Amino acid sequence: MADRLRAAGVPGADLDARLLFAFALGLPANGLPGDAIVAESEAASAEALLARRMAGEPVARILGEKEFWSLPFSLAPETLVPRPDTETVVEEALHLLPDRAAPLRILDLGTGSGAILAALLVEYPHAFGVGVDRSEGAARAARDNLARLGLGTRSLVATGDWGSALSGPFDLVVSNPPYIPSSHIAALDVDVRAHDPLAALDGGADGLDAYAAIARALPSLLAPGAVAVLELGIGQEAAVADLLRMAGLQLPGPARRDLGGIARALSARRP
Known part of the structure; x- marks a missing residue:
């Protein structure tokens, strides 16, 4: 399987092959038999999975699950596949609010699978979190993931248009909004453009539509002194910073960079 994936130019062919073959056999990836006879x-199941991967479908979509912050998340058609870059948002929040015992009120706008919110609730065991998504399918997925992780009693998930129906106050607001300019969607890799939901990718003509809506809502959502952390697309730090300043928020510093060195998580504070 790995040889065929490599020949097709699929990155990470060895790992993908192992995951798919284990899935076809109903085994964990670390439980593959060395020389067992395959029925x-x-x-046939492995071959069908291989064909899907070679056609550009991400392994996470095929398996229906993706790990984030060492936690498992089931996926739905309406949710993005959680990416390692997004963990930078969690890291920035933990840096800004180091007291893990604080009884925080956390809001995740555009919660998707619930990955960011769940990671924060695990790190802040006395916090309560609210997740909001415009998609009912995404909201259901987030609610189910939070329940499976034992976080259902410390969270609430609702459908809504960003923060427009909420009044706060929250101690921490986080978001990974859609930020790809509309004209750039067609040039995305096939595993993104054909398999991630368009509503979670398309940020409007300049990629800033969601940021503008969130910035307008933040002053009424944040408690005095509270913070927001927003994921950024490549090259968006200055534009998003301007939107936050125009909303009357303070920026404590430059955006936190991800492992690739890209400015990825921008924080703002309500005075």
Whole structure:
């Protein structure tokens, strides 16, 4: 399987092959048999999974699950596949609010699978979180993921248009909004443009539509002295910073960079 994926130019072919083959056999990836006989039905299942991957479908979509912050998240068609870059948002929040015992009120705008909110609730065991998404399917997925992780009693998930129906106050607001300019969607890799929901990608003509809506809402959502952390697209730090300043928020410093060195998580504070 790995040889065929490599020949097709699929990055990470060895890992993908191992994950898909284990899934076809109904085994964990670390439980693959060394020389066991594979049934014909299992071989056929592996072949079908391989064909899907070679056609550009991400492994996470095929498996229906993705890990984020060392936690498992089930996916739905309406949710993005959580990316490692987004963990930078969690890291920035933990840096700004180092007291893990604080009884924080956390809001996740555009919660998707609930990954960011769940990671923060795990790190802040006395916090309560609210997740909001415009998609009912995404809201259901987030609610189910939070419940499976044992966080259902410390969270609430609702559908809504960003923060327009909320009054706060919250101690921490986080968001990974859609930020791809509309004209750039067609040039995205096939595993993104064909398999991630368009509503979670398309940020409008300049990629800033969601940021503008969030910036307008933040002053009424944040408690005095509270903070917001927003994920950024490449090259968006200055424009998003301007939107936050125009909303009357203070920026404590430059955006936190992800492992690739890209400015990824921008924080703002209500005076």
